[in-house]
Amino acid sequence: MTKLICNSCSKEYSADDPVWRCNCGGILDIKFTPQIHIEKIKSKFSGMWKYRKYIPLNEDTNIVSFQEGFTPLLEVETGEGRLFVKQDHLFPTGSYKDRGASVLISKVCELGIKKIVEDSSGNAGAAVAAYCAKAGIECDIYVPKSTSSGKLAQIELYGANLHKIPGSREDTAEAVMDAAEKNYYASHSWNPWFFQGTKTFAYEVCEQLGWTSPDIVILPAGNGTLFLGAYIGFSELKNGGIIDTIPKMIAVQAANCAPLYKSYLNKLKGPSGIESVVDTMAEGIAIAKPVRGTQILTAVRKTNGEIIAVTEDEIKYSLYSIMKQGYYIEPTSAAVIAGAVKFQKKNMDSIGGKILVTVFTGHGLKGTDKLMKLNEK
Numbered sequence: 409m410t411k412l413i414c415n416s417c418s419k420e421y422s423a424d425d426p427v428w429r430c431n432c433g434g435i436l437d438i439k440f441t442p443q444i445h446i447e448k449i450k451s452k453f454s455g456m457w458k459y460r461k462y463i464p465l466n467e468d469t470n471i472v473s474f475q476e477g478f479t480p481l482l483e484v485e486t487g488e489g490r491l492f493v494k495q496d497h498l499f500p501t502g503s504y505k506d507r508g509a510s511v512l513i514s515k516v517c518e519l520g521i522k523k524i525v526e527d528s529s530g531n532a533g534a535a536v537a538a539y540c541a542k543a544g545i546e547c548d549i550y551v552p553k554s555t556s557s558g559k560l561a562q563i564e565l566y567g568a569n570l571h572k573i574p575g576s577r578e579d580t581a582e583a584v585m586d587a588a589e590k591n592y593y594a595s596h597s598w599n600p601w602f603f604q605g606t607k608t609f610a611y612e613v614c615e616q617l618g619w620t621s622p623d624i625v626i627l628p629a630g631n632g633t634l635f636l637g638a639y640i641g642f643s644e645l646k647n648g649g650i651i652d653t654i655p656k657m658i659a660v661q662a663a664n665c666a667p668l669y670k671s672y673l674n675k676l677k678g679p680s681g682i683e684s685v686v687d688t689m690a691e692g693i694a695i696a697k698p699v700r701g702t703q704i705l706t707a708v709r710k711t712n713g714e715i716i717a718v719t720e721d722e723i724k725y726s727l728y729s730i731m732k733q734g735y736y737i738e739p740t741s742a743a744v745i746a747g748a749v750k751f752q753k754k755n756m757d758s759i760g761g762k763i764l765v766t767v768f769t770g771h772g773l774k775g776t777d778k779l780m781k782l783n784e785k
């Protein structure tokens with residue numbers, strides 16, 4: 409039986425309880441053990457929903473989907489070697505957040521909820537707004553005022569009530585909390601259902617590699633919604649006997665906003681406080697207080713991984729060199745590639761013959777205003 413379980417006090421809730429956080433304030437996880445049989449995966453669903461049997465939603469009729477997912481896994485040369493790059497910028501709303509939004513909003517339908525609230529640096533808000541539009545659910549999306557205009561336009565045109573909050577990403581997170589007292593909080597960082605969608609990243613990658621695990625996976629870590637989802641997915645595949653080992657998981661942060669990198673260096677259990685947030689072009693991962701920071705650090709350590717921080721110059725360099733190969737990604741997405749290149753450089757001697765997987769997280773068309781400004785400089 410699927411349950412929600414508190415990460416702090418271990419209290420359990422029914423999977424049909426409309427809760428997004430424990431009464432004690434702790435974060436909730438989903439307790440669910442899929443019985444995986446790869447020969448039986450073929451289903452009437454395509455895209456990420458082909459793994460329907462391993463997503464703990466009660467009824468098929470509640471699924472909200474654009475047949476998204478199963479994105480290509482392409483080999484890209486970085487100058488330091490080859491990487492397999494999952495093309496998650498090709499999702500319906502232009503970012504991998506659709507993986508999480510599809511499952512989360514399906515669950516919202518299952519719970520019979522008619523209105524939700526969410527806050528985001530833009531892409532999660534756009535994804536949630538699109539799936540709510542498809543499902544006929546009212547939504548209020550809170551974003552920092554400085555968010556790229558492409559993302560703001562998307563959220564409004566999908567019909568969401570858009571709230572632009574002055575100040576930092578943390579000011580936005582605070583602003584939504586009042587609304588979250590009165591409405592269901594469909595938060596990509598708090599709500600555990602989101603991660604049941606992002607876990608399909610791991611299933612797809614393993615299937616695309618012939619049901620083997622990559623050796624090393626390099627993913628962004630702001631709130632770690634893809635990172636932790638992938639960790640759940642790889643863990644399920646390992647526990648189900650489908651793959652032998654969970655890959656080494658490498659988390660990438662922007663050096664200008666790196667609370668997890670700091671903790672990793674100082675061997676701390678939870679995220680470090682950062683005194684002042686410096687602006688970064690990687691707006692999508694500029695998270696000063698990641699609510700699941702301790703979980704990210706634990707996954708990094710358990711898989712013998714590491715955390716890498718990249719400078720603005722490194723992000724810019726990766727952005728231009730990837731675009732010159734015909735891939736159009738937003739600056740946040742380039743930060744991940746910069747991290748992968750840094751990892752390749754550092755480990756040149758030990759990664760020969762190893763399979764490295766990373767991701768394009770967001771489409772460049774979302775960030776046209778900021779990309780043009782960058783190009784003027």
Ligand SMILES: *Cc1c(COP(=O)(O)O)cnc(C)c1O
Pocket residue numbers: 503505531532628629630631632633634635692693695738740741769770771
């Ligand atoms: C959401 C997002 C990320 C990763 O963010 P997390 O906060 O770690 O979930 C990376 N790139 C883009 C483009 C994103 O939208």
Ligand SMILES: [Zn+2]
Pocket residue numbers: 414415416417418419430431432433434
């Ligand atoms: Zn609790």
